[in-house]
Amino acid sequence: MGLARTHAVALVGLTGALVEVEADISGQLPGIILIGLPDAALSEATERVRAAAKNSGCPLTRNKLTINLSPASLPKHGSGFDLAIALACLGADQVVSPASVGRVVHIGELALDGRLRPTPGMLPAVIAASRLGHETVMVPAGNVEEASLVPGVRVIGVASLRDAAIWHGADLEPVQVDPIPAPDDAAAETSEPDLADIVGNDDAILALQIAAAGGHHVFMVGPPGAGKTMLAARLPGLLPDLDPEASLEVSSMRSLSGRGVGHTLITRPPLEAPHHTATAAAMVGGGSGQIRPGAAARASHGVLFLDEAPEFASAVLDALRQPLESGVISIHRANGVAHFPARFQLVMAANPCPCGQYGAADLDCTCPPSSRRRYLARISGPLLDRIDIQLKVQRITAAQLRMATETPRQVSAVARKRVVEARSAAAERLSGTPWTLNSAVPGPWLRGSQARLGGAATATLDRALERGGITMRGYDRVLRVAWSIADLEGVARPGIEQVGQALYLRKGMTS
Incomplete structure (x- = not known):
């Protein structure tokens, strides 16, 4: 009769907590009891572990096994505890060295034949283990590249439970098995689309660069075929590469979503474009058991694009x-709270009316005025008030098409260079503050002595506020966009021209 313990990691959102897995052999009656607040998937681990151990040539004891996951008050989800449970049981039975098992954090799901399946959330789990002071982690062979992205951690990749048991001192002959590969959607992704593909719409292209420079949200309204989706898809290509902290966060979110990371961290901003039938849980995250990130969380440090925005449910x-x-x-759930990052740029696109032709030069709209008002009113005023740039996008005409083919078009690489320079200017101006982007600067600071603009520069904006044309939140957002325009143009402070352009971009749909 014996006792052995090892460690695993429980994830709540992106936050990981260390779980001690204890296995105790007692009594003569066969059976396995798993305690410590496991969910349904984890409760089934006992059957997976028993079958995997038998098929790996190291069957579990026939005596009673009690397995405890501590702390007992912490909810545990998923199948990533299988490897830790199996090795704790084998350690209690002296098949492997209990001391060796106790020094390693084990993460992985077992197949019935004993092989180890790659586990979603491996990157944040290894980060949590490292942060909590553990230097050695054993993972499935398919997760080795991902786990090795965490510096200062010794990663041991094993293809099967038999290989794991041999590493921990079991007297078994090695058997070659084919490891189960991890998904790697990142390798299949194509290059980012280029601004050069856009014909016409110069105002919208400039607005995208301003949005990229300051991290502003955008709302585009125009008839079908005007190029709204093409414009939105090219915004991530204008954004700078992710810094190391953001890269680790985006890669961790991708890992937690089960989409695979590959052998390098994600360095480009993500783009998420959920369908308009998405639920609130699909948008922001949720789940009755394990809490999963939604599209908004997966878009953090990138772009969340909502095409046909009025078709989304208002609650979403x-x-x-x-x-x-x-x-x-x-x-928030009854058994805990999960936190996900959500620092994304929101881009919404909409038709001007249900038939889509209102304002188009080539076709007549068949919608009554009340129908047009109701259609765009599906997007609430408080949400629109948080959108910095609101503009109309029109279809390109034949004359514009001929003119565009004869003149050179802007490419994303050149525009991105301008954006990087603008962000550098903003970061230098905001040094010593908690902010690096204009969109994050609070209104009191913008209106305070540090960044206050002259009365002549803000005269038009002041009148718009007095007449109720914009709210106080809108006033501050116009100032933020004005600073982004100034940074993009390379001027020290916004003047009348920059503030007027920012106000136009704010009120472009109603002007």
Whole structure:
């Protein structure tokens, strides 16, 4: 009779907690009892572990096994505890060295034949283990590249439970098995689309660069075929490469979503474009058991694009209001709270009316005025008030097409260089503050002595506020966009021209 313990990692959102897995052999009656607040998938681990151990040539004891996951008050989800449970049981039976098992953190799901399946969330789990002071982690062979992205951690990749047992001192002959590969969607991704593909719409292209320079949200309205989706898809290509902290966060989110990371961290901003039938849980995250990130969390440090925005349910759109302000998504459940990052740029696109032809020069709209008002009113005023840039996009004409083919078009590489220079200017100006982007600067600072603009520069903006044309939140957002325009143009402070352009971009749909 014996006792052995090892460690695994429980994830709640992107936060990992260390779980001690204890296995105790007692009594003569066969059976396995798993305690410590496991969910349904984890409760089934006992059957997976028993079958995997038998098929690996190291069957579990026939005596009673009690397995405890500590701390007992912490909810545990998923199948990533299988490897730790199996090795704790084998350690209690002296098949492997209990001391060796106790020094290693084990993460992985077992197949019935004893092979190890790659586990979603491996990167944040290894980060948590390293942060909590553990230097050695054993993972499935398919997760080795991903786990090795965490510096300062010794990663041991094993293809099967038999290989893991041999590494821990079991007297078994090695058997060659084919490891189960991890998904690697990152390797299959194509290059980012280029601005050079856009014909016409010069105002919209400039607005995208301003949005990229300051991290601003965008709302585009125009008839079908005007190029709204093409424009939105090219915004990530204008954004700078991710810094190391953001790269680790984006890669961890991708890992947690089960999409695979590959052998390098993600360095380009992500683009998420959920369908308009998405639920609130699909948008911001949720789940009755394990809490999973939604599209807004997966878009953090990148772009969340909502095409046909009025077709989304109102509750889904309004669920984005709080993340747009705070940059964090907090999902509360009875057994815990999960936090996900949500520092994304929101891009929405919409037709001007149900038939889509209102304002088009070539076709007549068949919608009554009340129908047009109701259609765009599906996007609530409080959400629209958080959008910095609102503009109309028109279809290109034949004359514009001929002119565009004869003149050179802007490419994403050149535009991105301008954006990088603008962001550098903003970061230098905001040095010594908690902010690096104009979109994150609070209104009191913008209106304070540090960044206050002259009365002549803000005269038009002041009149718009007095007449109720914009709210106080809108006033501050116009100032933020004005600073982004100034940074993009290389001027020290916004003047009348920059503030007027920012106000036009704010009120472009109603002007």
